[in-house]
Amino acid sequence: DWGFPPEIEIEDWESFRQAAEVYHQAGSPVFAYFQTSNCVYGGSYRDKDWYSLNARGKPVTYFTYGGRYMTCFRSPEWRQNLKNLIAGALERGADGVFLDNLFHGTQPLAMFGTWLGEAGCYCERCRKAFLDATGLEMPGSLSAGKPEVQCYLRWRADQVSDLVADMAQYARSIKPGVPIAANDFDPILRNSYLVYGIDLESLARIQDIVM
Secondary structure, eight states: OOOOOOOOOHHHHHHHHHHHHHHHTTTOOOOOEEEEEEEEEOOOGOOOOBBBBOOOOOOBBBBSSSSSBBBBBOOOHHHHHHHHHHHOOOTTTTTTEEEEEEOOOOOEETTTTEEEEEEEEOOOOHHHHHOOOOOOOOSSOOTTTTTTHHHHHHHHHHHHHHHHHHHHHHHHHHHHTOOEEEOOOOOOTTHHHHHOOOOOOHHHHSSEEOO
């Protein structure tokens, strides 16, 4: 799954099924890849309510490719979409699950020795969940002087870990023991906890393979 709507991507699913058969005949297990944090804004995906929003209520553009928006990890519909994709891949011969780009919402920028901008998703679902969990309003920026910032960054990282744990549990309910891998992006080269919401220590307890 590379984040295209199903009416386009169905051809890739059939290609995966055929490829899995070839690899299995050669004695090689196969991982299925899933775009976890974003999707193409097109086709049937234009009508979805699963997109991450910035503090001004605007969709968050995926930073690598155009035509894509970040998705909200707390959206039940997005989670179900990922589960449907995982189930389909396992039915087509996948032996393992690989979750790419565990990026939660918008990412701050490092400039002039400090961090600027926002982090995470500011949709109504996330705002309410954070308020209910902490009694605090989401910080609109990463100002170091705001006491709620550290609390929010911890909560944001927990959303990423929770999503991976949910997908792992679901995959194993279909195929017990299926290995779970993920792209824990650049935990050594940058502050992935702050930029993406990736808590490597937490995720390592969930995943079988840490990339």
